[in-house]
Amino acid sequence: MSEAAMNKSESDVAIQINGMHKWYGEFHVLRDINLSVERGEKIVVCGPSGSGKSTMIRCINRLEEHQQGQIIVDGIELTNDVKKIDEIRREVGMVFQHFNLFPHLTVLENCTLAPIWVRKVPKEEAEATAMKFLERVKIPEQALKYPGQLSGGQQQRVAIARSLCMNPRIMLFDEPTSALDPEMISEVLDTMISLAEEGMTMVCVTHEMGFAKTVADRVIFMDQGEIIEEAPPEEFFDNPQSERTKLFLSQILHNG
């Protein structure tokens, strides 16, 4: 890599994955993943279930460990160094399919916990920030309730607010709408769209093709642990190149 390219990766590239492989025991789940995400870019990752798309984005904040290749997030390479892992996790927010809110804490406490304990922000300041983000996801009135008292869509919006409270530079979304009732999907997508409009770097695993068309800069299609196709959304949907992509698109667009 030339020096100019190195400089570029320091400043403009948020996530750089080079030749990454991962195995679960004998099973080769991720094969030669190469991906570069620039700052402010929105990437949508799609593909059939079991294609390794969740595993891939979970490697980005080391919830899964890769065995070969290189992952550089925000200029820091992921290794076994726990300090670097924690550093990356502070800068990378993640939203899960099943929300994973902390049920024993109120919505507000869910949002203030990490800023207070990880960033050492004073409690009042953390609460003010949390309320700001809860207002952004349009549920400030639920702040003192427990997650179990909210609907699925509300819980997912709290989860987004909880991640935002850490002021992340990158947001990862792992099928954020897949566990929701149909009438609640749009409220979560709207939140994600407004986040995208503000210039957040986002990597979203999702089946919401409408979201991909409106927001994504690039769509990545994965199958059987490999990136099969990578293209801007217009091209991806109107003129897919690979047979597997065509088959996948015909199936989900037909059902949708």
Next chain:
Amino acid sequence: MAIVKTERHPELPPPTSETGVIGWLYHNLFSSPLNIILTIISVYVVWVSMSTLINYTIIDANFVGTSKEDCTGAGACWVFIKARFGQNMYGFYPEGERWRINVGYVLGAIGLFLVLSDTIKSKKWPAIFLFGAYPVICYFLFYGGLGLEIVETSQWGGLFLTLVLASVSIFVALPLGIVLALGRRSDMPVVRMICVGFIELIRGVPLITVLFMASVMLPLFLPEGQNFDKVVRALVGMSLFSAAYMAEVVRGGLQAIPKGQLEAAKSLGLGYWQSMGLIILPQALKISIPSIVNTFIGLFKDTTLVLIIGLLDLLSVVKAGTTDKNWLGLATEGYVFVAAVFWVFCFGMSRYSIWLENKLHTGHKR
């Protein structure tokens, strides 16, 4: 023709058979012929057994007097318990020094109330007092030193000794059990092996063996002249024993927490101890409350086994009293009294745990 509903159906009160006393009685006691028969039989059984018990313990019982000869009624002779009450409560602790135990009780009760009650919101100082200062205060109060006369542990006994054994073991077993449970789930092979080894070794032997080992075998391995106090040895044995059980209870709770909780904590940048202390353990301990209290209750009752190594806990003291030649033939009263005392403590723990479960319930059982 299509159906279109424009008005909402008005809300009606439920039928009387569903609500109130009559509804309750009907549904719970008299809903079917079989249920009616069972209700009548149960009431009869309760009536017969309770009336016998109440007659024996209260109506026909003897409360006044100083010796066995004063027990002329057909029921229990509580004079026996009354006459030996001091010994039952304090063992052979010198009578002039017993106020020290009472002071310890009062301080403990205040500390417990401050920590456990719902009305005091800030738990920091009460917790520091109860878990930090109180054990030290108790050591000097009960054993002596700092100007107080030394009372050897061989003179300790009765309910006092039972409470000391139970509370110290509980106090040590819970934190140690949590550490062992975390160790058993650790990624570090050496830590895991040590914890698994300890837990499985202790769980594989009866408490009586552990106590026996602690009191008979341990001195054989120690250098000559070096000797632990008998009570301390019993305490170590019981604490380690219950810690192993506690570890398995806590591990059950830890396993019930979905994996996503730890992932969410990690993804927010929380470290291992923060994730455990703030996210995983509060939830795991909460769902383990019934089993934890169950272990506490079991432990409390198991303190009676120290009889085997010659310590005079409540049961042993009362049992010794029944062989007193002035009070022969009063074993029933003695054992009923011991049972009642144990029941009061265990029932209290059980009720507190139910109250705590309800208090900590945050509406996520869905």
